[in-house]
Amino acid sequence: QKEVEQNSGPLSVPEGAIASLNCTYSDRGSQSFFWYRQYSGKSPELIMSIYSNGDKEDGRFTAQLNKASQYVSLLIRDSQPSDSATYLCAVAHSGGYQKVTFGTGTKLQVIP
Amino acid sequence: GAVVSQHPSWVICKSGTSVKIECRSLDFQATTMFWYRQFPKQSLMLMATSNEGSKATYEQGVEKDKFLINHASLTLSTLTVTSAHPEDSSFYICSASITGAPTDTQYFGPGTRLTVL
Numbered sequence: 001q002k003e004v005e006q007n008s009g010p011l012s013v014p015e016g017a018i019a020s021l022n023c024t025y026s027d028r029g030s031q032s033f034f035w036y037r038q039y040s041g042k043s044p045e046l047i048m049s050i051y052s053n054g055d056k057e058d059g060r061f062t063a064q065l066n067k068a069s070q071y072v073s074l075l076i077r078d079s080q081p082s083d084s085a086t087y088l089c090a091v092a093h094s095g096g097y098q099k100v101t102f103g104t105g106t107k108l109q110v111i112p
Numbered sequence: 113g114a115v116v117s118q119h120p121s122w123v124i125c126k127s128g129t130s131v132k133i134e135c136r137s138l139d140f141q142a143t144t145m146f147w148y149r150q151f152p153k154q155s156l157m158l159m160a161t162s163n164e165g166s167k168a169t170y171e172q173g174v175e176k177d178k179f180l181i182n183h184a185s186l187t188l189s190t191l192t193v194t195s196a197h198p199e200d201s202s203f204y205i206c207s208a209s210i211t212g213a214p215t216d217t218q219y220f221g222p223g224t225r226l227t228v229l
Contacts, residue, residue, distance in 0.1 A: 032216045043205045043223040044156070088156070092216035099146065100218055104155040 003027075004091050006103035014111050019076040021106050023089030026070070032092035033065055035074045038105065039085045047087075048074070079110045113139050116208050118221035125196055126229055133191045133224045135206030141186040142208035146218060147179075150203045162189045196228045 003026040013019045021035075032051055036044035050056045050063040050072065062075040072091075076083055086105040093101075115138040125131050135145055145162045160181050161169045168181035180192040189208075193200055203225050207218040 034217065036220075041203075043203075043220040046217065046219065049217055090218075099158060099161055100216055102156045102158075 004089055004101050004103040006087075006089050006106045008104060009107040010109050011106055012109045012111055013079050015079060015081060017079050019079045019083065019108055019110070021074040021076070021087050021089075021108065023072045023074075023103055024070055025072070025089075025091045025101075027091070027093055028067075028070065030067075030070075030091045030093050032100075033063070033072045034090040034092075034100065035061075035063060035072075036088040036090060036102075037083075037085045038088055044088055076108075079108075081110045081112050084108055084110045114210065114217075114219040115139050116142075116206065116219050116221040118206055118224050120224060121222060122225040122227075124227045124229065127197050128195055130192055130194045131196055131226060133193075133204055133206075133226075135189045135191070135208070135221050137187045137208045137219075140208075140210045142189075142210065143186065144209045145183060145189040146207045146209075147181060147189075147191050148205045148207065150205060150223075156205065159191075193226065196226070198228045201226055201228045 005024050034049045035047045037047050038044045048063045050065045056063045060077045064073045086107045088105045089103040090100045117136045119134045143164050147159045148156045150156050158171050159174045162181045162183040164183045170176045183189040203223050205223040207220045
């Protein structure tokens, strides 16, 4: 069973703080990892993708991947109220066009 | 780049009627498109994988005769909900992968909210 697990939250952080979102996956053959943001009533929006171990930074967002621990995380620096949303972790099992498995998402609340 | 559109954005229909939802990749070709359903406060549920020029692959528990998928071109996939019932009311979202891209990145459309009366 290929699974992606996330804490459903809500995770509450004060404005300006670092929000840390975590995700674990069960399939060791997973190759591609994604973070999506979904506002209430809207469709998911791609934030970042990561394919190799280590950190990948894009603006205020940093994705971290540790394949040995089967763990991927998303850090949001200087959190803003507009970051309040549900963050979905997604994992693809191999290259090409295999389907992606989504976690259930972590709801983030940034408190002004 | 990588823009996906859906039409309509919302639809209300009577029970027993059929509804067609279109998903288009506007600035890229998509050999593969995906259809998801999301109920309130729940996560995305993959319904089917749609491949251009071939039959869709449905997930377990999804009725292929009720949810008809046609992926007739590299930029268009359609989902038809046949004989819709109130329990089919949901948020339907499509996504597309870029043909020839080396990754599995999916780009999502804005979704279609279906309400069956």
